Amino acid sequence: MTIRNLxxxxxxRSVALIGASAREGxxxxxxxxxxxxxxxxxxxxxVNPKAASMNGSLGGVELVAxxxxxxxxxxxxxxxxxxxTVPGLISxxxxxxxxxxxxxxxxxxxxxxxxxxxxxxxxxxxRPTLMRIVGPNCLGIMVPGVGLNxxxxxxxxxxxxxxxVSQSGAIVTAVLDWATTRGIGFSHVVSFxxxxxxxxxxxxxxxxxxxxxxxILLYIESVREARKFMxxxxxxxxxxxxxxxxxxxxxxxxxxxxxxxGALAGSDAVYEAAFQRAGMxxxxxxxxxxxxxxxxxxxxxxxxxxxxxxxxxxxxxxVGVLATDFLLDLGGRxxxxxxxxxxxxxxxxxRTWSHGNPVDIIGDAPAERxxxxxxxxxxxxxxxxxxxxxxxxxxxxxxxxxxxxADAALKSGKPVFTSWLGDAGARAGREVFLNRRxxxxxxxxxxxxxxxHQVRYQRNQRLLMEIPPAGPAWPDRDLTTARRIVxxxxxxxxxxxxxxESKTLLAAYGIPVVDTRIVRDAEEAARIATEIGFxxxxxxxxxxxxxKTDVGGxxxxxxxxxxxxxxxxxxxxxxxxxxxxxxxxxxxxxxxVSRPSAFELILxxxxxxxFGPVILFGQGGTAVxxxxxxxxxxxxxNRVLAEDLIRRTRISHLLEGYRDRPGADxxxxxxxxxxxxxxxxxxxEVYELDINPLWADHSGVIAVDARVRVRPPxxxxxxxxxVRPYPSSLEGELHDRKGNVFPMRPVRPEDTALIxxxxxxxxxxxxxxxxxxxxxxLPRQLAARLTQIDYDREMAFVVYTDESRKELAAVGRLSExxxxxxxxxxxxxxxxxxxxxxxxxxxxxxxxxAEYRGVxxxxxxxxxxxxxxxxxxxxxxxxxxxxxGEPGVVEMRLxxxxxx
Numbered sequence: 001m002t003i004r005n006l007x008x009x010x011x012x013r014s015v016a017l018i019g020a021s022a023r024e025g026x027x028x029x030x031x032x033x034x035x036x037x038x039x040x041x042x043x044x045x046x047v048n049p050k051a052a053s054m055n056g057s058l059g060g061v062e063l064v065a066x067x068x069x070x071x072x073x074x075x076x077x078x079x080x081x082x083x084x085t086v087p088g089l090i091s092x093x094x095x096x097x098x099x100x101x102x103x104x105x106x107x108x109x110x111x112x113x114x115x116x117x118x119x120x121x122x123x124x125x126x127r128p129t130l131m132r133i134v135g136p137n138c139l140g141i142m143v144p145g146v147g148l149n150x151x152x153x154x155x156x157x158x159x160x161x162x163x164x165v166s167q168s169g170a171i172v173t174a175v176l177d178w179a180t181t182r183g184i185g186f187s188h189v190v191s192f193x194x195x196x197x198x199x200x201x202x203x204x205x206x207x208x209x210x211x212x213x214x215x216i217l218l219y220i221e222s223v224r225e226a227r228k229f230m231x232x233x234x235x236x237x238x239x240x241x242x243x244x245x246x247x248x249x250x251x252x253x254x255x256x257x258x259x260x261x262g263a264l265a266g267s268d269a270v271y272e273a274a275f276q277r278a279g280m281x282x283x284x285x286x287x288x289x290x291x292x293x294x295x296x297x298x299x300x301x302x303x304x305x306x307x308x309x310x311x312x313x314x315x316x317x318x319v320g321v322l323a324t325d326f327l328l329d330l331g332g333r334x335x336x337x338x339x340x341x342x343x344x345x346x347x348x349x350x351r352t353w354s355h356g357n358p359v360d361i362i363g364d365a366p367a368e369r370x371x372x373x374x375x376x377x378x379x380x381x382x383x384x385x386x387x388x389x390x391x392x393x394x395x396x397x398x399x400x401x402x403x404x405x406a407d408a409a410l411k412s413g414k415p416v417f418t419s420w421l422g423d424a425g426a427r428a429g430r431e432v433f434l435n436r437r438x439x440x441x442x443x444x445x446x447x448x449x450x451x452x453h454q455v456r457y458q459r460n461q462r463l464l465m466e467i468p469p470a471g472p473a474w475p476d477r478d479l480t481t482a483r484r485i486v487x488x489x490x491x492x493x494x495x496x497x498x499x500x501e502s503k504t505l506l507a508a509y510g511i512p513v514v515d516t517r518i519v520r521d522a523e524e525a526a527r528i529a530t531e532i533g534f535x536x537x538x539x540x541x542x543x544x545x546x547x548k549t550d551v552g553g554x555x556x557x558x559x560x561x562x563x564x565x566x567x568x569x570x571x572x573x574x575x576x577x578x579x580x581x582x583x584x585x586x587x588x589x590x591x592x593v594s595r596p597s598a599f600e601l602i603l604x605x606x607x608x609x610x611f612g613p614v615i616l617f618g619q620g621g622t623a624v625x626x627x628x629x630x631x632x633x634x635x636x637x638n639r640v641l642a643e644d645l646i647r648r649t650r651i652s653h654l655l656e657g658y659r660d661r662p663g664a665d666x667x668x669x670x671x672x673x674x675x676x677x678x679x680x681x682x683x684x685e686v687y688e689l690d691i692n693p694l695w696a697d698h699s700g701v702i703a704v705d706a707r708v709r710v711r712p713p714x715x716x717x718x719x720x721x722x723v724r725p726y727p728s729s730l731e732g733e734l735h736d737r738k739g740n741v742f743p744m745r746p747v748r749p750e751d752t753a754l755i756x757x758x759x760x761x762x763x764x765x766x767x768x769x770x771x772x773x774x775x776x777x778l779p780r781q782l783a784a785r786l787t788q789i790d791y792d793r794e795m796a797f798v799v800y801t802d803e804s805r806k807e808l809a810a811v812g813r814l815s816e817x818x819x820x821x822x823x824x825x826x827x828x829x830x831x832x833x834x835x836x837x838x839x840x841x842x843x844x845x846x847x848x849x850a851e852y853r854g855v856x857x858x859x860x861x862x863x864x865x866x867x868x869x870x871x872x873x874x875x876x877x878x879x880x881x882x883x884x885g886e887p888g889v890v891e892m893r894l895x896x897x898x899x900x
Contacts, residue, residue, distance in 0.1 A: 002819045003206045005132045006198070009100035010143050010188060010206070012075035013042045015150060016098075018067065018089055019080035019105075020046035020058055027080045027104060030152040031140065032059050035078070038156045039147030045070055066092075073097030078140065078150045083107030086136065087121035094129035101126070102150050103135035109194050110137055119196050126197065138193025139169030144186055145212055151191065160185020162293065163207045165200065166219035167192045168247075171286070175217075178290055182434060187213040201228035205818040208236035215241040217293065218280075221248065223271075226611045226722040230278055230634070231792045232818070237279035237464060238785065241457065243292045244282045246271050270608040273632040274722065277641075279464030281457035291441065291450045305415060305458045307384035309335035310451055311377045312358035315365040316391035319421060320358030323387065323444040330452045334358075341380040348372040363393050367400040374408045378416075385415040385454070387447050392425035402429035406436045415439075415454060417447040465784040466640045466749075477675070478508040479682055486685050489710055496543050499588050502706040506691065509675040512702045516590040522568035526561040528589045534559050535592040538568050540575050544582040546707050549622060551578035557592060564589070593704065597661050598697040599654060602630070603672060604690035605680050612720040613680040613687070615673060619651040620693040635677035636725040638749055642670035655696065664696040672701055681725045684713035724792040734799055734845060737837035742809055744845075747796040752783045754798065758808040763831040769866045770828040786813075793818070795849060799842060801833065809833040812842040814850055814858065823855045827869070840872055847876065851896050859893045861886075 015035060021028030028048075035044050036059055044061050048054065051065040064070055067089060073096045079086055083105050090101060108119040119136065126133055134141055140151025144159040157176050162184070166172045169191045176189065187210065190203060200223060207213045216236060223229045236242055248268065275282045283292050310332060314320040324334055337345075337357050345353065349369065354360035359377065361369050370388070377383050388405050390398050398420060409416035418440045420429040426442075433440035441447040485505050489497055497505065503513040515532065518541060519525045529536035540553030548554045552574030555567035568587055575584065602620030605613055611634060618630030631648035633641060646652050646669060657663030672694065680686055688709035695702050718725050731745040759767060789796055799810040809830050816823040825846050829839045850858050861883065862869050870880070873892040881891045 003202060003209075003817075004130055004819050004821075005099040006202065006206045008075040008098075009102075009132055009134065009141065009198070010148075011146055012100065012148070014045070014072060014074045015040065015042065015076045015078065015148070016045040016047060016067075016070055016074035016093075017061075017078045017080065018047045018093075020048050020061070020063065021080075022054065022058055027152050031078055031080055031104065031150065032061065034140075034149035034151060034153065034156065036061060038142075038144070038149035040149075041147060043072070043074075045072075045074060067096060068092065070096065075100060076150065077101040078104065079135075080104045080152075083115075083118060083136075087118070087125045090122055090125040090131065090133070094126060094131045098131060099129065100132045101134070102138065102140050103133060103193075103196075104138060104140055104152065105135075106137040106193075108136045109196070119194060123196055133197035134190065135193045136196060139172050139191035141191065142186070142189040144189075151189075153189075155180060157189055158183065158185030160187060161212060161214035162186050162217060163188040163190075163203075163210070163213045163215070164217045164219075165190045165192070165203045165207075167195060167221045168219055169193065171219045174286065175289070175293070179293060184293060195224065199224050199228075201225060201232040202818075204229075204232035204236040204242070208232070208239050213240065215243065217289065218242065218244045219289075220244055220246045220271075223274075223610055226274070227719075227724065227792060230274065230611075230722045231790050233275075233278035233280060234464065234790055235793070237461070242278070242280040243289070243453075243457075244275050244280050245285065245289045246275070246282060267608065267610065269630075269632050270611050270614050273614060273634055274611055276460050276463070277634045277723065279460045281453055281460060283453060287446070288449060288453070291446055292453055305384055305454050308455045309333045309382055309384045310387060310448070311335045311337060311380065311383040311385070312387045312389070313361065313370070313373055313377060314358055314389040314391070315361055315363050315393070315396075316389070316421075317354060317358075317360040319389055319391060319444060320354070320360050323389065323448060324358055326445050327448050327451075330448065332448065332452055332455065335380070335382045335384065337377065337380050338382055341376055344376050345373060348376070363391065364395050365401070366396050367404045370401045371404045371408065374405065374416075378408065378412050378414055383414065385417065385451055386412075387417045387419065387444065387451065389418070389444055389447075390420045390426070390429065392420075392422045398426070399428045399432060402432035406432055406438045409438045410436065415451070417441065417451055419444045419447045463641065463644055465781055465788070476510055477678060477682070481505075482508040482679070482683060486683055486710055490685060490712065494543055495709055495711065496546060497708040497710065498541060498543060498585070499539065499706065500541075502689075502708040503703065505679075505708060506675075506703050506706055509679050511672050511675055511691075512700065513706070514590045514593055514702060514704050516588050518586060519589055520586040522565045522572075522587075525568045525587050525589050526565040529558065529564040530561050532589070532591045536564055537590050537592050538564055538571065539588045539590075540571055541585045541588050542575070542579070542582045543585070545575070545579055551575050551582075593695065593702060595695050595697050595699075595702070598695035599651065599664055600693035601651070601669070601696055601701075602690060602692040603676060603694050604692070605676055605686065605688065607687035607720075611722040615645070615676050615680075616690075617645050617669075617673060618649050620691075624692060633673075634722050635680055636721070636723065637674050637677040639667075639670050639674065640749075642673040645673060646670065657698075662698040665698060665700050668700040669694075669696050677725070681718050681721060683710075684715065684717065684720055685710040687711055724790070727791055730795075730797075730849075734838065734841040736841065740836075741803070742838060742841075743800045743803060743805060744797050746791065747787055747789060747798050747811070749784075749788045751787050751798060754808050755783070755787065755811065758811065758828070758830055761807070761830050761832065762828065766828070766831050766834075769863055769869065770826065797842070797845065799838070801830075810838055810842055812846050814846050814855075816853065816855060820854055821856045823850050823853075823858045825850075825858050825860045834868070839868075840875075843872060843876060847894065847896070855896055857893055857895050859891055861889050862892055864888055864890055 017032050019028045020032045046058050046061045046063045049065055051063045056063050077093045077098050108115045142149045144157050149156045172191050207216050283289050312320055312323055350362050361373050418433050420426040430440050482505055485501050500518050507513050517528045519528050535557045538555045539548050558564045600621040602618050602624050604616040608614050614632050615635050616632050619627050629650045631645055633645040655664040691703045691706045693704050727746055734742045734744050794815040796813040798808050801807045801809040811828050813826040814823050878892040878894045883889045883891045
């Protein structure tokens with residue numbers, strides 16, 4: 001991941017257009033017109049081989065014949081010449097000193113292998129000078145804040161604080177057209193096209209740091225580097241809203257698989273899981289995207305939703321009912337307004353008002369009635385957001401009503417959505433909201449959709465910042481047994497584990513399984529069934545048969561030895577007809593588990609081509625593909641994420657219990673999901689797995705049947721996971737000057753309580769030195785930020801006081817920039833553990849880790865009065881630098897050798 005030279009791309013001091021043209025309507029002519037007509041204050045130059053015959057000027061811009069003749073090296077080059085010329089031009093521009101280029105030209109990877117080779121030549125030409133490339137085959141880029149329009153779009157967007165990044169140029173022009181008519185502006189507009197170099201991860205990193213960008217919109221067709229995208233996306237989403245539209249929702253992207261999990265998987269469901277894990281909001285289409293823009297652009301610096309309950313205020317009862325229906329259809333919640341609010345409304349509304357939510361204030365409602373009702377509803381403790389609607393009538397002024405609604409919305413700490421229904425009669429009212437930046441929509445359905453976007457976005461944000469409960473996040477596991485099973489199957493050149501092997505593998509990860517025995521023939525099946533007890537189940541054992549029921553390979557509820565013997569004999573005949581080429585190794589026999597109130601669930605893992613392993617949860621059983629009640633999540637999972645995965649399914653409501661059926665053990669189900677996350681992190685060979693059914697009831701869970709598929713790993717270790725899991729390999733110990741041992745490990749999300757305890761044992765003055773301000777307890781959002789780290793780009797080590805591991809002695813942190821050019825350190829040592837050399841040992845460990853990561857320099861901001869830290873840094877070779885504008889703070893810097 002890198003944002004290197006993107007400042008040259010989006011804040012250039014000079015721009016050159018290669019392929020400028022005087023031909024009306026040509027790309028070269030339109031781009032030049034946009035470059036000179038958008039208010040860019042820097043130098044604009046142009047290149048055309050016929051410059052001499054054009055008197056060295058085109059459209060008032062200095063014109064030269066070739067790149068080498070440019071009077072200076074442009075920061076940014078825009079290339080609009082035939083495809084075959086582009087690699088050479090990029091090489092020439094790089095030699096000239098240019099560090100960023102937008103390649104508008106088409107004719108590359110979209111044309112097949114020959115085009116892909118040509119596109120690779122562009123990257124090879126750019127690599128020696130670290131030139132960044134947007135494109136090829138793109139519309140271009142626009143930065144209204146600096147007057148830059150390096151595109152062939154039909155208009156220049158208004159200046160604003162929304163960034164829009166798209167793989168499709170056509171989507172960009174549609175959005176620009178729509179936004180301009182509504183007065184919505186942008187900080188950046190970027191069209192990727194072929195996305196050969198600069199991609200979504202790069203842009204998310206760049207825009208997350210851009211102070212002029214308040215929110216980010218993405219139109220995604222595909223993601224190229226999943227871990228880079230997830231790291232950048234999670235970082236950006238912590239700082240500002242990220243809204244995504246993903247095309248290809250119903251594309252046949254996933255091939256049928258032999259397991260239920262594989263059959264249920266699909267790239268779109270995986271993308272959905274990725275967006276949720278990154279704290280983004282996904283919307284379904286252009287209409288939803290426009291509504292998201294509308295909401296984002298009209299709610300600057302407003303409080304987020306505190307909850308999910310909506311109140312509806314209307315002067316038309318029918319539209320209120322329709323709006324309520326649509327809200328409930330989308331899974332929304334109608335606020336139950338308090339009796340106190342109802343009583344207060346009674347005092348200010350006509351006797352015929354609806355006396356409930358939706359609040360119908362009757363068709364003759366003047367502006368004053370809207371004011372009275374809005375004030376009361378926004379004060380109601382059960383109202384999290386308010387939708388105000390107006391149906392045009394001849395007896396009231398709906399423009400006056402719009403003004404008072406806008407006044408109330410702008411004063412409110414709760415979101416207010418509006419919908420003035422109609423056409424000509426509603427335009428003036430809508431103009432009031434547009435001009436005052438209050439969210440307004442043509443129909444109630446659009447307004448409710450926007451509200452539900454906010455609900456889903458806030459939910460994803462809460463998960464992104466959630467602090468799991470304290471306690472072990474990973475179940476105990478027998479990795480030796482698990483590794484032996486997988487190695488044996490691969491050595492025998494098999495793809496599928498047997499049922500017995502699959503259950504043994506699950507048991508190694510603490511997942512309860514049904515006691516299962518392998519037998520060779522019908523007689524042995526009868527004997528073993530008698531031994532383990534009746535009723536019993538018999539299943540065919542064959543490496544080629546994964547869905548046993550489909551071939552008559554399962555017999556259940558067998559009450560005696562004779563029934564077992566007869567069932568096994570018949571099974572051999574049935575399977576021989578249904579699967580004549582399958583190798584039959586015998587049978588498995590197991591006691592029938594009696595759990596009459598248990599729910600049938602499916603849990604599984606599928607390996608996605610882009611995002612790697614994905615964990616699935618849903619309603620199980622033989623009709624799993626028909627019911628299709630499922631949700632997916634990217635591993636690793638903690639308890640909070642596992643419970644959220646469960647609650648995203650319909651069956652989760654049943655799992656809570658109903659009537660005389662007790663609820664299931666959510667902790668046991670969550671623990672099983674977490675165990676699967678551990679399994680795929682430990683065993684990169686496992687690429688398809690399902691447990692179907694997993695029985696779950698109030699007493700726990702048990703895996704009744706399981707299938708596991710393996711192959712030689714495509715990537716070693718955890719590199720295939722889109723989110724880097726907890727790096728247990730970095731666990732170790734530190735020593736003080738006397739050699740005392742202090743256990744150390746990377747921070748975990750559930751460490752908040754430990755860190756709070758560390759703060760309580762640290763002198764307030766020491767805390768001020770660390771946080772540059774007084775602090776006794778971490779605010780919840782900061783606690784989540786410091787404990788829920790992205791191990792792929794930052795690291796924090798917690799150091800225990802002793803082997804009991806009950807209290808912390810110190811915490812050390814290292815946060816890398818996206819280029820790994822620099823990383824900022826921070827250290828806090830508990831007051832009673834200072835002066836023994838522990839801080840020195842921890843700082844040396846951070847330096848060693850930074851060198852291992854290939855970081856160029858580490859630095860930290862230190863108060864001038866913090867003599868202990870300044871002395872420690874200088875002893876380790878840091879140099880002191882003045883920090884501009886911060887007279888009380890200095891920057892300590894240490895250059896590191898390049899990793900070998």
